[in-house]
Amino acid sequence: MPDGAEKKPSRIQLRNRSLILDAALDVFSAHGYRGATLDQIAEAAGLSKPNILYYFSGKEEIHVTLLNQLMETWLDPLIEMDASGDPLQELLAYVQRKLDMARELPRESRLFAGEIIQGAPRMLPHLEADLKPLFDEKCAVIQAWVDAGKLAPVDPRHLVFSIWSTTQHYADFAVQIGVLMSTDKPAPGADAYLRDLFTNLLTPANR
Amino acid sequence: MPDGAEKKPSRIQLRNRSLILDAALDVFSAHGYRGATLDQIAEAAGLSKPNILYYFSGKEEIHVTLLNQLMETWLDPLIEMDASGDPLQELLAYVQRKLDMARELPRESRLFAGEIIQGAPRMLPHLEADLKPLFDEKCAVIQAWVDAGKLAPVDPRHLVFSIWSTTQHYADFAVQIGVLMSTDKPAPGADAYLRDLFTNLLTPANR
DNA sequence: TCGTAGCTTTACCAATTGGTCAAAAAGTTC
DNA sequence: GAACTTTTTGACCAATTGGTAAAGCTACGA
Numbered sequence: 001m002p003d004g005a006e007k008k009p010s011r012i013q014l015r016n017r018s019l020i021l022d023a024a025l026d027v028f029s030a031h032g033y034r035g036a037t038l039d040q041i042a043e044a045a046g047l048s049k050p051n052i053l054y055y056f057s058g059k060e061e062i063h064v065t066l067l068n069q070l071m072e073t074w075l076d077p078l079i080e081m082d083a084s085g086d087p088l089q090e091l092l093a094y095v096q097r098k099l100d101m102a103r104e105l106p107r108e109s110r111l112f113a114g115e116i117i118q119g120a121p122r123m124l125p126h127l128e129a130d131l132k133p134l135f136d137e138k139c140a141v142i143q144a145w146v147d148a149g150k151l152a153p154v155d156p157r158h159l160v161f162s163i164w165s166t167t168q169h170y171a172d173f174a175v176q177i178g179v180l181m182s183t184d185k186p187a188p189g190a191d192a193y194l195r196d197l198f199t200n201l202l203t204p205a206n207r
Numbered sequence: 208m209p210d211g212a213e214k215k216p217s218r219i220q221l222r223n224r225s226l227i228l229d230a231a232l233d234v235f236s237a238h239g240y241r242g243a244t245l246d247q248i249a250e251a252a253g254l255s256k257p258n259i260l261y262y263f264s265g266k267e268e269i270h271v272t273l274l275n276q277l278m279e280t281w282l283d284p285l286i287e288m289d290a291s292g293d294p295l296q297e298l299l300a301y302v303q304r305k306l307d308m309a310r311e312l313p314r315e316s317r318l319f320a321g322e323i324i325q326g327a328p329r330m331l332p333h334l335e336a337d338l339k340p341l342f343d344e345k346c347a348v349i350q351a352w353v354d355a356g357k358l359a360p361v362d363p364r365h366l367v368f369s370i371w372s373t374t375q376h377y378a379d380f381a382v383q384i385g386v387l388m389s390t391d392k393p394a395p396g397a398d399a400y401l402r403d404l405f406t407n408l409l410t411p412a413n414r
Numbered sequence: 415t416c417g418t419a420g421c422t423t424t425a426c427c428a429a430t431t432g433g434t435c436a437a438a439a440a441g442t443t444c
Numbered sequence: 445g446a447a448c449t450t451t452t453t454g455a456c457c458a459a460t461t462g463g464t465a466a467a468g469c470t471a472c473g474a
Binding site for chain 4: 219244245246256257260265266
């Protein structure tokens with residue numbers, strides 16, 4: 001056999017690994033790394049604990065795998081922001097994508113938030129290697145828009161922070177929001193509110 | 208002895224209980240409830256584990272005590288918002304108080320965030336009993352301001368959410384921010400940015 | 415200085431939990 | 445369907461962890 005060749009995973013492997021990762025996402029996002037147990041993950045996945053350790057070398061590897069996958073998904077919406085597009089449209093579209101993501105992938109958002117809150121013990125390298133360069137690049141794009149007079153003068157970094165925080169809030173603090181908004185519908189009106197918020201900030205003042 | 212009378216705590220009790228609670232705040236906010244161990248708390252407090260259990264009946268009671276104390280601190284800035292003051296000034300002052308709190312009490316902010324993210328297992332009652340009424344009351348105040356034409360029309364609930372999320376973000380995601388803002392100073396420019404953000408949103412448009 | 419209440423420690427559990435191992439079961443291939 | 449590989453399981457550890465019991469220490473008023 002050719003050296004370095006890796007066997008392609010069997011159908012069973014594919015199915016079970018994804019079962020495990022999905023279950024682990026449930027459990028880790030709900031209880032944090034240490035709060036999650038292999039037994040919980042096993043039960044959620046419908047597999048036995050030793051069987052899970054047949055597919056992953058340990059709890060840590062499952063978590064790391066999840067985090068690696070997550071980082072890609074997480075950077076995507078920002079990557080799509082196009083320097084050659086209309087500044088306001090691009091930024092508002094970015095806000096909308098982040099908000100959609102908070103709604104469609106709340107578990108991922110909570111997993112990420114929990115990891116960061118606890119000091120990002122397993123994610124710091126990713127932040128430095130993947131997020132930081134992208135962040136710097138896109139901040140430069142926004143700064144260029146500002147310098148060209150196409151946006152009101154704002155600090156791009158704080159702008160991005162506020163986009164992240166306001167959108168992810170709807171996923172990370174869903175329980176609180178559920179208590180405060182009597183309705184069970186997931187935060188109606190958020191889209192319009194955030195569009196207003198950032199439009200008013202970024203529209204060059206004719207005031 | 209008079210019935211119902213409680214012994215006033217000795218100086219040692221006062222000192223050690225506060226030592227324990229401070230240590231526990233460190234540990235719980237950094238690792239979450241399950242991630243924290245009594246041994247860690249004991250070491251951080253400079254006491255032995257059994258000694259800690261002399262002052263608190265168990266891990267859970269320490270956590271609950273912390274959460275109870277926290278809820279008061281947390282509601283304070285919102286309580287101070289005065290219906291008879293100038294709407295914009297009141298709201299901007301509220302934003303500033305929250306931002307100051309994120310800077311001065313980051314551990315508390317993270318403890319709160321972690322608890323909510325994980326479904327608020329020990330805090331839901333507090334949210335319903337304490338936060339919800341206050342939230343409803345203050346939303347009504349803001350709505351009245353809007354109705355009186357003193358603020359641009361916004362959904363008060365989403366406004367409050369965005370104030371919470373943008374300010375707390377600087378505490379909860381401090382590690383990420385540290386990576387992205389090369390400077391070690393804690394987020395300079397945040398105050399000015401948030402003032403702009405909310406001023407532009409709330410100022411009745413002469414646009 | 416003695417007694418007593420309050421405080422602290424040493425030694426110890428029982429339950430949980432991440433992980434191992436060898437053998438059984440289930441596929442696969444020829 | 446035999447031979448072989450992959451997958452699954454039941455039994456079992458060792459370490460960690462929340463918590464207990466009882467003895468020892470300390471402060472302090474009478």
